[in-house]
Amino acid sequence: MEDVAVEAGVSLATVSRVFSQPELVSEDTRQRVQEAALRLRYLPNLTAGSMAGKRSRIIGALVPAIASAIFSETISGLSSVLLEARYELMLSQSGYDPEQELSILQAFLGRRVDGIVVAGAVVSPPSRELLQNAGTPVVETWEYVADPIDMNVGFSNLDAASASARFLIARGYRRFGFIRGTDRRSMQRLDGFRQAVVAAGLPEPLVVDIKSPARSSLVEGGAAMHRILQEARSTEAVFCTNDLLAAGALFECQRQGLAVPDDIAVMGFSNLDISEVTVPALTTVQVGAREIGSHAAQMILDRIEGKRAHADPVDTGFSIIERKST
Amino acid sequence: MEDVAVEAGVSLATVSRVFSQPELVSEDTRQRVQEAALRLRYLPNLTAGSMAGKRSRIIGALVPAIASAIFSETISGLSSVLLEARYELMLSQSGYDPEQELSILQAFLGRRVDGIVVAGAVVSPPSRELLQNAGTPVVETWEYVADPIDMNVGFSNLDAASASARFLIARGYRRFGFIRGTDRRSMQRLDGFRQAVVAAGLPEPLVVDIKSPARSSLVEGGAAMHRILQEARSTEAVFCTNDLLAAGALFECQRQGLAVPDDIAVMGFSNLDISEVTVPALTTVQVGAREIGSHAAQMILDRIEGKRAHADPVDTGFSIIERKST
DNA sequence: TTGAAAGCGGTACCAC
DNA sequence: GTGGTACCGCTTTCAA
Numbered sequence: 309m310e311d312v313a314v315e316a317g318v319s320l321a322t323v324s325r326v327f328s329q330p331e332l333v334s335e336d337t338r339q340r341v342q343e344a345a346l347r348l349r350y351l352p353n354l355t356a357g358s359m360a361g362k363r364s365r366i367i368g369a370l371v372p373a374i375a376s377a378i379f380s381e382t383i384s385g386l387s388s389v390l391l392e393a394r395y396e397l398m399l400s401q402s403g404y405d406p407e408q409e410l411s412i413l414q415a416f417l418g419r420r421v422d423g424i425v426v427a428g429a430v431v432s433p434p435s436r437e438l439l440q441n442a443g444t445p446v447v448e449t450w451e452y453v454a455d456p457i458d459m460n461v462g463f464s465n466l467d468a469a470s471a472s473a474r475f476l477i478a479r480g481y482r483r484f485g486f487i488r489g490t491d492r493r494s495m496q497r498l499d500g501f502r503q504a505v506v507a508a509g510l511p512e513p514l515v516v517d518i519k520s521p522a523r524s525s526l527v528e529g530g531a532a533m534h535r536i537l538q539e540a541r542s543t544e545a546v547f548c549t550n551d552l553l554a555a556g557a558l559f560e561c562q563r564q565g566l567a568v569p570d571d572i573a574v575m576g577f578s579n580l581d582i583s584e585v586t587v588p589a590l591t592t593v594q595v596g597a598r599e600i601g602s603h604a605a606q607m608i609l610d611r612i613e614g615k616r617a618h619a620d621p622v623d624t625g626f627s628i629i630e631r632k633s634t
Numbered sequence: 635m636e637d638v639a640v641e642a643g644v645s646l647a648t649v650s651r652v653f654s655q656p657e658l659v660s661e662d663t664r665q666r667v668q669e670a671a672l673r674l675r676y677l678p679n680l681t682a683g684s685m686a687g688k689r690s691r692i693i694g695a696l697v698p699a700i701a702s703a704i705f706s707e708t709i710s711g712l713s714s715v716l717l718e719a720r721y722e723l724m725l726s727q728s729g730y731d732p733e734q735e736l737s738i739l740q741a742f743l744g745r746r747v748d749g750i751v752v753a754g755a756v757v758s759p760p761s762r763e764l765l766q767n768a769g770t771p772v773v774e775t776w777e778y779v780a781d782p783i784d785m786n787v788g789f790s791n792l793d794a795a796s797a798s799a800r801f802l803i804a805r806g807y808r809r810f811g812f813i814r815g816t817d818r819r820s821m822q823r824l825d826g827f828r829q830a831v832v833a834a835g836l837p838e839p840l841v842v843d844i845k846s847p848a849r850s851s852l853v854e855g856g857a858a859m860h861r862i863l864q865e866a867r868s869t870e871a872v873f874c875t876n877d878l879l880a881a882g883a884l885f886e887c888q889r890q891g892l893a894v895p896d897d898i899a900v901m902g903f904s905n906l907d908i909s910e911v912t913v914p915a916l917t918t919v920q921v922g923a924r925e926i927g928s929h930a931a932q933m934i935l936d937r938i939e940g941k942r943a944h945a946d947p948v949d950t951g952f953s954i955i956e957r958k959s960t
Numbered sequence: 961t962t963g964a965a966a967g968c969g970g971t972a973c974c975a976c
Numbered sequence: 977g978t979g980g981t982a983c984c985g986c987t988t989t990c991a992a
Contacts, residue, residue: 319979354744356969359984375710384701399725418680524907562913581850587888645963682985
């Protein structure tokens with residue numbers, strides 16, 4: 309920076325202004341400084357800037373697994389908003405491990421990120437406590453959190469699953485299978501689904517849990533459907549806690565020569581790309597994955613700029629998308 | 635940090651050492667400092683550390699689109715290695731826009747990242763020039779780059795596609811369709827495929843380009859297959875430049891009531907999760923997506939630690955996975 | 961093994 | 977509109 313200042317014949321302060329608050333500098337000097345910077349290939353050191361100013365312009369995001377498609381739209385939405393606001397995204401995966409989660413959050417705080425977005429709610433007590441004391445803006449997403457650490461953008465997984473069950477019941481299905489992922493949201497979905505089924509006086513769904521959250525959901529979905537067909541061939545409709553599981557389940561039906569939805573219906577959750585194109589296309593629940601990400605980003609940015617001290621929880625809602633698989 | 639120093643009755647330097655080079659501090663003082671830090675909830679400011687030291691411990695990664703599954707295994711592999719080495723991942727998406735790409739790379743350099751990994755090669759001249767002059771370790775991936783900016787981990791897309799063509803020819807297919815993505819690697823794959831087809835004295839493949847790289851490849855693959863079936867019903871086998879396109883194409887065949895591979899064969903590329911589970915499962919090309927990411931991370935870490943000044947290009951190779959779709 | 965002090969490269973407040 | 981200058985919070989010689 310000093311080189312640029314000398315080259316342009318101005319002070320350090322002026323060079324700094326040209327890059328951070330150009331409107332405070334006269335047209336003329338601005339030009340001179342910018343040319344000097346270009347000539348010297350000067351790129352302002354944002355790290356130094358972060359330290360001197362108080363903001364890092366970095367947002368940390370934490371997902372269970374980067375390779376899983378479930379949250380990628382959310383992260384993409386987050387990233388898009390941040391890019392536009394000239395913020396950077398720091399991304400990490402916890403691998404479903406609470407200790408890993410804690411150490412990642414510590415790293416984020418150590419970096420003095422301006423905000424943290426987590427996929428799902430933060431469940432491990434040490435992690436919650438850490439964030440609670442840190443005072444950094446935090447957004448928990450993809451579920452309604454009764455007692456959020458800070459901000460919350462999501463929807464009621466319980467309600468969404470209840471509505472799904474009622475939808476299936478209204479279509480005439482009576483005997484249900486339920487393929488469930490291992491995350492907390494899947495638990496909530498099971499609760500909601502079960503409640504609606506029981507309320508309708510129908511038998512409880514046959515619940516099959518997937519083996520490992522780390523493996524491909526498409527494969528797990530197939531394996532789970534295999535079990536259901538083995539244990540309860542009379543099952544009429546299977547609800548899966550995400551579209552990857554549902555697609556895997558659908559393929560398993562095809563493999564066994566079963567017609568969907570005539571022999572057995574399949575319903576997914578999340579409205580991922582894949583649900584739109586399978587044959588038959590999957591009935592699913594739209595949850596505004598991308599919107600959750602962009603919303604979370606906006607809430608953090610607003611908070612940073614002091615627009616509102618406390619943001620109310622945002623309910624992004626859901627809607628059932630009826631396709632051919634039910 | 636000063637508070638901790640006072641609390642523990644030591645100097646700033648000692649506190650610093652406890653967190654960065656604990657082996658230089660006596661067991662006793664180390665304990666005292668750590669306890670003090672815990673009591674005060676002290677988290678070292680890594681930003682300040684980055685500035686004082688010379689390393690940021692941040693690696694920047696640039697992909698065309700975060701929501702696309704193509705590179706997610708690579709990013710995940712990258713992230714895993716970095717996490718273990720206590721580095722952070724900064725992720726951005728260019729949205730297939732060269733100007734965006736440039737501005738993201740500038741931001742990375744402004745952050746003084748210790749290394750940059752790009753999905754694919756950097757093509758726009760200004761971006762290349764920027765990185766060339768920066769001196770930051772750079773890894774271009776997923777393709778063999780004749781004149782890399784710095785390091786290179788990938789494979790020959792041309793050879794992989796040639797091998798695919800020969801594989802299909804050996805299976806007896808003669809009339810080919812080719813569904814092509816818009817990226818450079820897809821172009822290379824077309825070259826390789828075409829060469830092998832022509833070398834065998836067969837007619838050139840019918841090439842269909844997808845409309846927009848931004849839309850879902852699954853949908854685009856279906857649309858492209860639709861066109862092929864319309865324009866050249868006699869096509870015997872369709873090669874797609876990635877598995878999402880292939881899956882989309884496969885579903886379109888199902889929609890039209892065509893049997894795969896009996897009526898028409900479909901082959902994909904990349905060996906994504908989905909190719910394993912569709913019915914029929916997709917023949918594809920395995921390219922070690924995850925390995926590319928972990929390898930890239932390791933190369934950068936080695937470089938940072940001065941293990942080798944210049945790393946040779948790494949060829950991760952490829953292999954054809956024969957499944958039921960051909 | 962520990963401490964003192966000079967930076968690292970900016971920002972932002974205060975004068976002029 | 978521009979310049980001077982205390983920091984920001986840590987790392988890293990150099991000495992003790």
